[in-house]
Amino acid sequence: MGEWIEACGSDDVEEEDVIRFDHAGRVFAIYRSPDDEYFATDGLCTHEHVSLADGLVMDEIIECPKHNGRFNYKTGEAKGAPVCVNLRTYRVKVEGGAVFVEV
């Protein structure tokens, strides 16, 4: 069991968008899907460690801003070149208007 950490307010992320969350020297990406669910993954692309929070969320895909590599942010699955290594995902819960990530 990991530790639940408060990452941001639930309104800090727009629908179908992503923000960056830094904690204990690690970078996370917090997503809000078009159907208003929250998800979290490692915040740096597995290709060249670029921050995914500058990328584009489309449905359940996050596209990396550097070389347009795509991941499914719900499962972490890398969807093809130039990303070949999956993203790590984290459990998320929303309580009292805040988004918590289990790290």
Next chain:
Amino acid sequence: MTIAATSRDYSLIGRDSALAVANGLAAAEWYHTDVERKAMKALMQRSDGPAIRDTAIWIGAMVVFAGLGIWFWGSWIAVPFFLAYGVLYGSGGDSRWHECGHGTAFKTRWMNDVVYQIACFMMMRNPVTWRWSHARHHTDTIIVGRDPEISVMRPPDLLRVVLSFVGVLDVWHGLTDMVRNAAGVVSAEEKTFIPEMEQAKVVRVARIWAAIYAVTIVVAIAMGSWLPLVIVGGPRLYGAWHHVLTGLLQHGGLADNVTDHRLNSRSVLMNPVSRFIYWNMNYHVEHHMFPMVPYHALPKLHELIKHDLPAANSSMWDAYREMVPAFLRQLRNEDYFLKRELPATAKPYREELHGDAAAAE
């Protein structure tokens, strides 16, 4: 004071490759103009409409021009039709390869993939190899020893530049790479940017293409006519000139080994026909800074960030007037480059990162 010219080693496995890594130029942090997230998100939005329209015009025009060329085959009247067909194939294919490789042309993924495969075939660029080489071009733009897509190296090989207008060397390399890959050989340089798990795909595509070209040649021999090769493969030679004309301007004569696209890339205002063929890649600084922005939104991005960029050249003619003399000066001193002047509204170049380039006169 005389400046001793340095000799650059462009090999991806050579001295300058190791130097770039040691100097922190490989996979470095690049300068970006500040753009509010909301505005950037709007610019990055994908849509199918513009690319479906442009692809229908592109393919439709190729079918019409090739059809008229075939109809008038044997007469001089066929020549202009094939010239038009050739440009759409051998130059329009370059920009479609590029934009669909980024996955930004269409919103729908399979549409990007289909046009990407077709354009790769037209341009004789292995879709796997070139996807990876282009990713490296974006990571390490014009970093000597790291960027596999530096079209004019220093000192410039002007014969090579001239030959590129008729695609001779590109076709030679495209075909020899295809035959080598089809024989199952992935080179040491290719292995520096193509991960192992992707290398089998390189070979598979090369074999399919080799079969298509073999069939085209057999048909040409059977018909006793050049026509099949004028339609398939040939336009990569006689239609390449426009993509070279526009492509040389992307980085030609500008700085190398810097981490600010304002120093090593050039935006040029162009006529609408060239912009259609080139799919707006004339906004090249903008594209490199924000590769997530689709081609059809680049004019808007240009308006949004031009206060922070060197002024775009006013025309291709204007850009060539500065680039050609720079090439000629680089023949005598390969360290010479054009420094792009920033407007007063721009954030200055970071001298601490690339002092020589930022301070050069």
